[in-house]
Amino acid sequence: MTGVIFAGGPILSMDASDTRPEAVAIRGDRIVATGSLEALRRSLPEAVQHDLAGRTLLPAFIDPHGHFPDSAMVRLLRADLSESVDLAEVFHRLAARVARTPVGDWVMGAALDESRLAERRLPTRDELDTVSRDHPIWVIHASGHCGAANSAALMRQGIGEGTPDPEGGRYLRDGSGRLTGGIEGLSAMGEMGDTHFLLDADAFARSFAAARAEYLAQGVTLAQNAWTALPLLELFAGVAAGGDPGIDLILLPVAEIEPAFSREGLGAQWPGNGAIALGPRKLLADGSFLMRTALLTEPYLGSDEYGLAYIDRDALMAEVCRLHRLGFQIHTHCNGDAASDMFLDAVAAALAEHPRADHRHTIIHGQVMRRDQLARCVALGVTVSFFPAHVEVWGDQHHDEILGPARAVHISPTGWAKAEGVRFTIHNDASVTPTRPLRLVETTVNRRSRSGRVLGPEQRVDVMTALRAHTIDAAWQVFREHERGSIEVGKLADLVILDDNPLERPETIGAIGVSETWRRGERVYLCHRPKVGEPA
Template sequence: MTGTIFAGGAILSMDADDTRPEAIGILADRIVSVGALSHVRNFLPNAAFCDLAGRVLIPAFIDSHGHFPDSAIVSLLRVDLSGRAGCRSLADVRDRLARKAAQTPSGDWVMGAALDECQLSERRMPTRDELDAVSTDHPIWVIHASGHCGVANSLALARQGIAEDSADPDGGRFLRNSAGRLTGRIEDLSAMGEMGDTHFLLDDTSFQRCFAAAREEYLAQGVTLAQNSWAAAPLLHLFRGMAERGDPGIDLILLPVAEIEPEFSRTGSGSNWPQGPIALGPRKLLTDGSFLMHTAFLTMPYLDTGDTGLAYMDRSLLFYEVEKLHRLGFQIHCHCNGDAASDMFLDAVEEAQSNDPRADHRHTIIHGQVMRRDQIVRCAGLGVTVSFFPAHIWYWGDQHHDEILGHARAPHISPTGWAEAEGVRFTIHNDASVTPTRPLELIHTTVSRRTQSGRVLGPEQRLSPLAALRAHTIDAAWQVFYEEERGSLELGKLADLVILDANPLSCPEAIASIKVSETWRRGARVYQRNATKVGEPA
């Protein structure tokens, strides 16, 4: 018996009693001893000693909603048009796409990604004609940071069979100018078609490359359990290939799209999915779009347009899908940005529960950006949980306040305070690659609720640092039925640990500046920011 003992700094266990043990010991891939240092040493007398040296040990972070490995697909295979990458004007957009086109054989696709018009000086997306000016020899497709909108040039429209007289599909639209001509802008998944799919233009080799890069990014941020929350059959095929090769170096939960059930699980590859770190999780539904596109489905109109957004599927279809998945025994994660979308989903869950009661289904609203307090109360009664998206407060909170929702509704986006008060267990997420996987920055925003202008958006919705940490660790494990295996530093759980260079509970105003020093996955150190001494105790 050897193992490793961690002591010498604060240990935040995230267990039910918020225990702060002096030491923990791990052996192989499990936590085997927790308590006083003398007790842990007696249990593991020959263990190596990891001196925290005043640093802080917590459970590894869990991604409660994201799209692994999208961030690497953007950085390695697409043209990164994000503000973080320095794209600040339409001229920057054109220049970057033109450079890519010059390196790309005629006729091959040029893909731009992560474009956020709020970060551009012109405050708008490019047009079809502007993309045609970049190249008419390449199909060009630029997808918005939200993943719910994009712009195509003329060749890309033609490749996808989108003509001037093409009718808008249900739950999507092709935008046109005042003369009725296509502008190239396409909104929501039904209209974007395969251009909106993660697997668009991916093959096994490129997917493996992106997987490896995203894994290193996530581990460096202290995330050992990632998620792909919209996995259609072609993407599931790529993930299965990774699963069959052995341990991929990070744990994953995949959320198959609802439409492939029950065939996927009864007779398809889901019926004999490999056991291991890449696992199937809840099934995914999508009810509406994005606030930035004004396609989130609201009960009250947007501030600047009078429009109430767009339902991605009609009420009867949503009820059918929820009833089907509920009856089959699956947990459901449902994208609901607007409160009208949340109303529909809660109605559907209530009917499904009435017809086929389940004691602990943990069906989950994803995003819940403008959930009303009465909806939070209703969640408590129905056993529905929520994964909120507080990163919006930092990235687009000022736009919500000034342009999208207004001063009355914007302070209550991602209403974590209401959920905490009403006893609804919830999580927080970044939805990578919409916003990058940065747990500590997300926790900081959830605690401070500060926008980029310095405005505090809804101080009554703030969480304590401890509550925000729990929302990204043990609560995230609980939300997907993993609470017995991970999410806290308790006996018998997986040894997935993170060492931070400062204590988030002691410096709530500086959480975003805290760094991950080390990440341990299944008992092995998989990331180290700075060299630390692991050896015999002094």
Template sequence: MEDFARRAEADRAADFVALGGTVLTLDGAGRRANAIAARAGRITAIGTDRAVAELIGPDTKVLDLGGRTAIPGFVESHNHPAFFGMTLAAPVDAGSPPNDTIGDIVDRVAQAVADRGPGEWIRGFRYDDTLLADRRHPARSDLDAVSPRNPVVLTHVSGHFCVVNSAALRAVGVDAATPDPPGGHIARDERGEPTGLLAETAAFLVTSRLPGQSAGELAAALRLADAEYLANGITSVHDTGIGLIGGAAELDAYRALRRGGELRTRIRGYLIDGLVPGLAEGRPERPDGENADERFALTGVKIIADGSIQGRTGCLAEGYTCAPGEHGMMLIEPAVLGRRIAALDAAGWQVAVHGNGDAAIDAVIDGYARLGAPDGTGRRHRIEHCQTVREDQLDRMAAHDVLASFFIKHVYYWGDRHRDTFLGPDRARRISPLVSAKSRGIHFGLHSDTPVTPVPPLEGIWCAVRRVTREGAVLGPEQAVDVEAALRGYTIDAAYLAGEENLKGSLEIGKLADLAVLSEDPTAVDPDRIRSLRVEATVSGGEVVWSLPPAPARPR
């Protein structure tokens, strides 16, 4: 980079300048530049190196792009930060990899038991029954063998199930006489005894009562998640389900971090519907003390309409290919869903409803349709995941201005199993139908649903462009979008989902100076390489908040 003099006077000098590379603005015209400047956290100039260098003063922080590419900071439109942080800190990694069998997971539980005192709870995350050689969920008998006195909870990768041992069942009072809760299921053996597998709201009977979920402990989990987001170029996250893991303590954890100035990732929160005061009576109220700012705002309310396809609890109009008589389940009655949507809309809340199966999506659209035609107020209600949405449903979404956040990484992580096991080839090739949505003018964001799948947005962009499954097949190539559309799904279009497109998501004068610096230009490389590009720096409000550690020096 040319050595520019620091000649700008204090009253016009930038606080931050990045120059010497490519700047993808992702503005409406798709303009490119070489440099960008910011003052007081907002972008003040975009242009050539020489023009922007005129704003460098004695105290300006200068980031040399060195030929790299700066893009808007990624906006993750559906994540679970507290849940994510808890998985990062958990004593048991139950995922596959590294585990091939239930026995491998049990060995990890046994080690955790050895490391802890009697009676201490042990948590594990990410087990996936469809990737285990045993082809089944673990059972309480598997866990009892190594943990007779320590309660154990293993949470499924989807977040919709958990497996617990006998000590955990006793601790929360679940036994053969316990009825299935509404919207949930307690798996039982031939004698009617719980097997340890709990689905949907039954899983919440345990996970909502676990120790280790105080506001302080949840704040520690949020810090871990925050560090991972920044390392992946993510500057804003939509937390779609505050309270789902730790109840009201999650909101308290955010409040504590906010007071302490520890929120580095910008959070737009969607409070789980069960925590909204007065909602059951049709008079929802906002919690006290939630003044929005650029770091944190309660933007809306999250409702979970159905379960997951891979757990066979996503509510489908046609049965599962592997079990034609099964259609999944609604976790909330359609009439109740409609009433809650209407009450929240009337109270000015944005509504985000989890809908995986097309039958559930029908119920969600019905609820939104009853609100009447779009009234120009920018209500911007959403469907989360929207995985098996049909063409006729996309028509209805467009007619009622319903937005979508697509779980695009399903294509890679579950595409093969959706095709061969759960949905069959015709329905599977249409999961996350981005081209169909785009052709109708539907605004959509893309997401990873972390911790369900790994967080890197570059992987999600690659999924949207290539639609390659884990086994290397291309699933529904007609639904693959170009690189710029995929980038927009993780930036400006994701910002639109929270009504923030005038604040972030593109690099334009007056917007927040939030950037991700990539090793190369994703629009100029072979699409197969997008997934392997590196995030090398993350900038929030004109401050470098994360940078790639330097490579260790090689011994001479």
């Protein structure tokens, strides 16, 4: 085991002092030295030197919130509707899936964003019936919070004209009260909203392998599945029992299965060597801005609607207090500021009942958090994982249609968070938006929407802050800062080599290529770029 010394380009350590060593040495799966190249050569004379050739070395990226391996499941197992430009294309893609699916079996479309469609709406039940009446068809929205079903799917799920709306969800109806096929909220979608819907062990294994390749190619070595129900936990346990999965994962079990899961269930004897580990427990407080179901304190633009609570206030208070008392870290989906208010109140109540230092309970998304809420996070020890991809992908919609200019400029308020002293992270929430760390960093720094509008210049942060939010701060947020997230002696040798230095091209960080990814001391991704005259 001779080791490897990296030198010959900028090295951004992401440690507390922002150290920029000349060289980094690894041996086995650990970083063993940093400093001058001369000193490392003397201390490790047998080590192989890996020339950066002007490229930039960073700690590998960490996904602070996502749904691995959903992105691959969309590509491999569903009709991928993410690039559809109109409903005709949606129906064409679904029909192609129907043609190779046995009669009576499910056909599922995924990743549909109606804001990209010419019609600016989801398909209806009747339209999906024209694709097939012999297959149950379910089209789930890119947000994962709503979808559209044909008549066969409604019948298969036992949803009829007289079915009442469940708490935290609704079945959409036309003016005469007839079901349109639209379904909003996880409680209403039922199993159709589950990641493991229509999933078996073989399909999961194929999806896992494909998602792993995607993430490693983006420089990500620690990913998340941030809503892991028991059937999905069982599938991950099967992978964990088979040895090193080739990527590290943190799973967030759904809160409702505790404490039985951890005391006498699968969680009590979780398999593997720690590469697939159990993390915080997950709650959902509200819905999605794209469906106007995120819970707000002020109504949506041009509306008297405030969104939809997925759980009532008293139930959320009880759940947070229960999980806190059991010793779990809690991540809670709070898109709207009213949802964040509920969660912060619940954390305050839990701490009053059972004081506990350094719990790191986390608000997920926090899209329209107010500055007073961020100050309160500091007082309560709450951290936030923001979703700045919304600025690029749906920022114009927020500005013109959903929130209006005054609130839209403050979505994902990273500038306020930094000013108030909140330690935060940034995420893509894959497969809602693809896992693209450098593109996400660029958006966090520049806050440009698709139209080129700068959305809230006061919420911009510097490049190093954004990079830390995807490396060391992401490690810290899930209590992994002692083992990864920065280039420091003793930590895992998880590294990424970039073609260029993000600090020197803040306007175009997203265009920087990932050259190599190293995980636990082994190179697991090498980008092949054709030489001049060589075919791509």
